[in-house]
Amino acid sequence: MSPPEPKNFEPKEPVQLAPPKDDPITLEELAAADGRDPNKVYVAIKGTVFDVSGNKSYLPGGSYHVFAGKDGSRGLAMSSVNAADAVPEWSDLGEKEKGVLNDWYTFFSKRYNIVGKIPGGTNL
Numbered sequence: 001m002s003p004p005e006p007k008n009f010e011p012k013e014p015v016q017l018a019p020p021k022d023d024p025i026t027l028e029e030l031a032a033a034d035g036r037d038p039n040k041v042y043v044a045i046k047g048t049v050f051d052v053s054g055n056k057s058y059l060p061g062g063s064y065h066v067f068a069g070k071d072g073s074r075g076l077a078m079s080s081v082n083a084a085d086a087v088p089e090w091s092d093l094g095e096k097e098k099g100v101l102n103d104w105y106t107f108f109s110k111r112y113n114i115v116g117k118i119p120g121g122t123n124l
Contacts, residue, residue, distance in 0.1 A: 009107045020114035025049045027118065034069025035059045043112075044071035045105045046090070047121020050112040071118060077101035088122065 025042070030049060033042035041053045043064075052058045058068040067075065072086035077097040080086075090101055 009103070009110050011111050015111055017110075018113045021116050022114075023116035024119045025116035030071070030118065031069045035062070035065055041068050042115065043067045043069075043108070044073075044088070044118055044121065045076060045108055046073050046101070047071065047088070047118045048105070048114055049116045049118065050108045051115045052108075052112050055112075071121060073101055073122070076104040091122070 025044075030042055030044055033040045035041045035058050038059055039053055041051070041055070041058045042049050043052050043058060044050070052068070055064075056062055057064040059065060062068075064081065066072065066081050066083050066086045070086055071088035073090040074087050074093070075081065075085035077090050077093050077100050078085055079100060090098070093101075
């Protein structure tokens with residue numbers, strides 16, 4: 001049995017990303033970037049805020065709209081698009097789910113600009 005293939009999170013087309021920012025983004029500012037304005041759509045993972053503007057999946061009616069304008073770390077970790085799971089609390093999850101969450105963080109970090117951090121958010 002051969003070892004598993006390493007995970008490749010590189011986008012199909014190269015993405016030019018701006019240097020990551022660590023500007024504070026309040027929960028109110030994050031909530032306002034919920035996809036109603038397609039020019040400003042944010043998703044946070046473990047307190048880090050990504051600008052996903054331009055990806056229709058995060059707009060109203062899109063398959064991942066549940067994560068727009070919030071830190072949906074728990075839902076991402078659980079591979080759930082249930083609105084009740086799109087919350088920031090994830091520390092009580094098992095190692096498998098935490099690994100999935102870290103994979104999502106890596107996936108986002110290779111595709112979307114980091115525009116800030118939620119003060120007091122979990123950045124571990």
